[in-house]
Amino acid sequence: MKKLSTVIGTMAIMAMMVTPAFAANLDPGAITGATSKDVNGTTTQTDVYSATVAWGSMAFNYAFGTWNPTDHTWNGAGWSAADFDGAKDQVKITNDSSQPIDAAFAYTKDSAKGGATTGTFTKVDGNLNETGELTGVMALDLCATDATTGPAEETYLNLQGAPAANTTAGKVGAVTVSLTTSPYSSTxxxxxxxxxxxxxxxxxxxxxxxxxxxxxxxxxxxxxxxxxxxxxxxxxxxxxxxxxxxxxxxxxxxxxxxxxxxxxxxxxxxxxxxxxx
Incomplete structure (x- = not known):
């Protein structure tokens, strides 16, 4: 019986080393056109103006005082200080706009019952006449994004002078609020x-x-x-x-x-x- 011989072949595995080619910048002379470009953008914004004016009752009492028969004058005449309590005399402006606004205030006496009344506005309540710090034009900042409430500010009416005699409630004057857009704010x-x-x-x-x-x-x-x-x-x-x-x-x-x-x-x-x- 013949003996089989087993031949085992071997294979040599050759590894080829490849050197990568790295990119090189082109010679600028070989490039047509610019290699960079500015990116320009514009923005649009649609502003919304919204404001709330909250009023106190604006109901006040004037006492002509006590007649003095000797010198023929009214003693103790004037507006009731208790009425200027920070509630009745208050005007509050809230700005819910996307831009700042200005508010201006004016008092106009009624031609029939206004008498000699004049009105001013101060930063603190109480009928301080001309001694209080006058409000002037109120500047309200723009409403901040996601704010719970908009910027708000209060002013308080002061009354001077006697109205025409009137035993029942009646109009002696009117307060007008003028709201305007403004390019200015603290922001x-x-x-x-x-x-x-x-x-x-x-x-x-x-x-x-x-x-x-x-x-x-x-x-x-x-x-x-x-x-x-x-x-x-x-x-x-x-x-x-x-x-x-x-x-x-x-x-x-x-x-x-x-x-x-x-x-x-x-x-x-x-x-x-x-x-x-």
Whole structure:
């Protein structure tokens, strides 16, 4: 019997090393047309104006006082102070608009029963006559996105002078509120204060107080008249003599409407260049 022989073949596996080819920039002379292009965009916004005017009862009593038969005068005449209680005399404006608005107030006496009455408006309640701080034009900031309520402000009617004698309730005058659009608000004014605007200052020394004073003056010049710029309260990094770094926030407040105020949401970090004067 023949013996079978088994032959086992072997195969050599050869590995080929491939060197990758890396991309190289083309010679600019081989390119037709620009290799970059600015991307431009425009935005559209449809503003909505909406405001609420809430009135107190506007019901007041005038007492002519007690007749003095000796000098023939009325003693103790005047409007009842108790009626000017912050509720009856209040006018409240709420701005739910996407832009700021202004509100102005005027009193007009009734031709028949108004007598010698005049009306003014103050920031605090109570019939303060001319001694209270007058409201003037009320500036209401735009309504913040997702805010629960819109910015609101109150003014209070003050009455002076005697109406015509009348024993029953009757119209002695009328208050008119004029609402107008406004390009100004604490929000829009704060946005005008650029870091570059206040980064180069002239101060008496390179320390926090004189530098912040100089920065505030420059920031004030950037906003519209009728708004005041201050440094927000809090702890700030002192001006570093080497890096000149300042960390802090600005606050912008409407002079006539203190509630119309806006503070930087986050600290600014500004490299201040100080010119010693």
């Amino acid at each position: 829009t004014e704060l946005a005008k204060i650029l870091d570059t605007t206040v980064s180069t200052v002239s101060a008496s020394a390179n320390t926090e107080v004189p530098v912040e004073t100089a920065m505030t003056a420059l920031a004030q010049a950037a906003v519209t008249s009728g708004y005041t710029v201050t440094m927000a309260s809090g702890a700030y990094t002192p001006i570093d003599a080497t890096t000149g770094t300042w960390v802090g926030k600005f606050t912008v407040t409407n002079d006539n409407t203190p509630s119309n105020t806006k503070t930087d949401a986050a600290d600014r970090t500004i490299a201040v260049v100080v010119n010693i004067v």
